Ligand SMILES: Nc1ncnc2c1ncn2[C@@H]1O[C@H](COP(=O)(O)OP(=O)(O)OP(=O)(O)O)[C@@H](O)[C@H]1O
């Protein structure tokens with residue numbers, strides 16, 4: 001790769017993590033993680049339960065602060081931002097929660113309006129409603145508009161959660177285990193949705209998962225988080241060609257289930 | 258709340274005392290944040306009104322029923338002792354003092370601590386453990402303002418109003434009993450009732466109700482906000498909201514009455 005090209009990429013990185021360290025008391029979760037994400041790319045982060053995958057994206061979105069290291073997101077140093085700047089940055093980031101995190105006292109429509117009403121004050125009521133219907137249609141759930149989250153299935157909740165993050169038209173999407181707890185067919189649908197979001201809304205994404213089928217179909221690049229460090233990065237095939245027993249056991253586990 | 262946690266094994270005094278002071282520190286931080294955010298726009302008016310409705314209207318029937326029964330029974334039970342001295346004409350005045358000066362704010366607050374406090378603790382607790390609070394944060398909304406400020410304002414505004422209802426209906430309950438036994442007229446009863454009540458007594462009761470309302474909202478929100486993973490955490494948040502706010506209400510009651518009496522003695 002020519003040097004000028006590399007420099008260009010350095011400047012364009014959507015996310016640049018270097019030597020990120022995070023511990024909770026004696027529990028060292030991240031121990032110097034490095035990761036670069038380029039515009040328009042879907043990066044899958046694979047790792048076993050409790051390796052700090054959720055912590056990683058919470059650091060990226062500024063919900064947790066890294067103990068040390070450099071966290072640059074959309075060209076801004078997250079640790080140096082004021083509360084106001086952080087809010088502005090978060091408007092550009094969509095966060096799909098592991099638990100969907102829909103507001104259960106509100107209908108699907110009110111859930112989707114919630115971020116819109118507070119952050120896009122200049123829109124008319126009609127424009128807001130149209131925006132809600134557009135994203136809900138994009139995830140294929142227009143018929144649930146007036147329903148409460150408790151009336152939806154797990155897969156539908158995930159979709160509504162994704163729709164709620166899409167409504168502010170984020171540049172960066174962070175998916176925390178989008179397929180966890182879903183049956184294989186619904187998982188496939190969610191995977192397709194993640195790809196559709198990428199092409200339709202031109203987003204960059206980090207997808208956290210321990211589901212290899214999800215990793216394979218949604219990821220342009222896969223990074224494996226082991227003991228607080230990224231051990232291997234590359235395409236799905238490249239990563240699993242590695243003979244490291246920890247990586248292989250991950251592969252075997254998924255395909256012998 | 259970062260910063261309030263102490264290292265795990267190194268206690269400054271003892272585990273319990275450190276925990277106690279840590280929670281005081283957390284509470285102070287929480288209250289400080291409330292006052293910082295309550296005056297700063299944007300305001301969540303519709304949510305504040307919705308919470309007032311939740312807190313006030315939904316507790317009104319329970320408060321009114323309790324007040325009526327309290328007034329009636331209190332009058333019934335006091336009559337024999339007063340009639341021993343031939344002083345049944347003192348009944349309205351005695352009941353009014355008991356209800357307006359002591360029972361109205363206190364009983365209203367205790368009922369609301371149970372009904373509203375547990376509700377706030379459970380609601381915020383479940384929002385916390387299902388990541389709904391974090392979801393608000395990442396969608397660039399201030400969850401503290403939307404959830405906490407609106408609830409604390411609602412309890413602070415509504416509990417004095419409920420206490421006012423308690424006072425009125427409690428006296429009415431008493432009147433019903435007095436009317437049945439002594440055949441006193443409505444006007445006469447209330448004239449007698451307010452004979453020994455001064456304006457200052459009202460002030461003290463209102464101050465009490467405001468403080469109690471603020472306590473119930475604040476404690477419920479704090480307990481909900483610090484709920485930890487799982488349904489257990491939600492139950493614990495609801496439970497501790499009630500226990501802690503009742504405990505604080507008793508302490509505040511004693512403090513306020515002591516201070517008020519001291520001021521009046523001057
Ligand atoms: N707020 C917190 N306070 C203390 N410890 C935390 C906190 N958040 C996470 N941890 C700890 O950090 C470690 C990693 O947690 P994390 O949620 O990132 O795991 P994960 O990789 O997302 O796992 P899973 O696949 O189960 O979601 C765990 O040991 C957890 O106990």
Ligand SMILES: [Mg+2]
Nearest residue numbers: 053054098176
């Ligand atoms: Mg996780």
